[in-house]
Amino acid sequence: MLVxxxxxxxxxxxxxxxxxxxxxxxxxxxxVRRLPVVDSKGRLVGIxxxxxxxxxxxxxxxxxxxxxxxxxxxxxxxxxxxxxxxxTVTADTPLERAARIMAERHLGGxxxxxxxxxxxxxxxxxxxxxFSEALGAFEPGVRLTLEAPNRPGILATVVSKIHSLGGxxxxxxxxxxxxxxxxxxxxxxxxxxxxxxxxxxxxxxxSVVHVLEMAAQDLA
Numbered sequence: 001m002l003v004x005x006x007x008x009x010x011x012x013x014x015x016x017x018x019x020x021x022x023x024x025x026x027x028x029x030x031x032v033r034r035l036p037v038v039d040s041k042g043r044l045v046g047i048x049x050x051x052x053x054x055x056x057x058x059x060x061x062x063x064x065x066x067x068x069x070x071x072x073x074x075x076x077x078x079x080x081x082x083x084x085x086x087x088t089v090t091a092d093t094p095l096e097r098a099a100r101i102m103a104e105r106h107l108g109g110x111x112x113x114x115x116x117x118x119x120x121x122x123x124x125x126x127x128x129x130x131f132s133e134a135l136g137a138f139e140p141g142v143r144l145t146l147e148a149p150n151r152p153g154i155l156a157t158v159v160s161k162i163h164s165l166g167g168x169x170x171x172x173x174x175x176x177x178x179x180x181x182x183x184x185x186x187x188x189x190x191x192x193x194x195x196x197x198x199x200x201x202x203x204x205x206x207s208v209v210h211v212l213e214m215a216a217q218d219l220a
Contacts, residue, residue, distance in 0.1 A: 003098050004091035006130045007112045009120035013038045016045060016079030020053050023078050027053075034109045036118055037082050044111055044118045046082035056081045088113045091120065099127045136171030136188030142197055145210040146185040147177065154206065158185060161200050167192040188214075 014023055014035045027033060027050055037046035056076055088111045089098050098110055102124055112120035136143065148154045155174065162169060170188040177183045185206075189197060194213050202208040 001095045003093045006126040007120035007122040011121040036111045048082040139170040140216045141188045141190040142194045143212045147207045
C-alpha cells in the first residue's frame with residue numbers, strides 16, 4: 001500500500017498571512033488538526049498544527065484583558081507560528097515508510113509532494129486506518145493469530161490448508177516475533193468454522209495462539 005492510497009487530496013491549505021484565530025476556525029470547520037501553508041504561488045512554505053496555534057495563545061493566567069487577547073490573536077499570523085522546515089513524502093512512498101518517518105520524528109502528518117507541487121497530506125489517522133484494513137479490521141470472519149517458525153514454505157502451507165477447507169482469506173499479515181527464529185501470522189478467514197480451522201492449523205509446527213470470530217454486527 002502506498003501513500004497515494006490513503007492520503008487526503010486535494011489537501012486543505014492556508015496562507016501564511018492568515019490570522020491564527022481564522023486558522024483555528026478553519027480547522028474546526030474542516031475537522032482537521034494540521035494545515036500545509038502555501039504562498040501566493042501555491043508553493044509549500046510550512047505546516048501548522050492545532051497545537052502550534054493554541055500554543056501561540058496567551059496563558060489563561062495573563063493579565064491581559066479579553067479584548068487585548070483578541071486583538072493580539074487577530075494580529076498574529078500563521079506565518080509567525082508555523083514550522084518552516086517541513087518533512088514531506090511522495091505519493092509513491094510506501095505507507096510503512098511514511099509511518100516510520102512519523103514515528104521517528106514525532107510528526108502527526110506529512111504533506112505529499114509531486115515535485116514542487118503539493119498534492120495531498122497523510123496523517124497518523126490515515127495510516128492507522130490503512131494498517132487496520134491490512135489486518136482485516138473491517139471484514140467479518142475468523143481471525144487467527146498463529147505462531148510459526150521463520151522458514152521457507154510455512155506461509156504456503158498455512159494458505160494451502162485454509163484453501164483445503166474452502167476458506168476465503170480476507171486479510172493476511174506476517175509479523176516478527178520476539179525471537180528471530182519465529183514470527184506470527186495474523187489471518188482473517190471467511191466461510192469456515194473457527195474450531196475446524198484451528199484444529200487443522202494447530203499441528204505442532206504452527207501453533208494457534210488466539211482465535212476470534214468476528215461477525216458483521218461486531219464491526220459496526
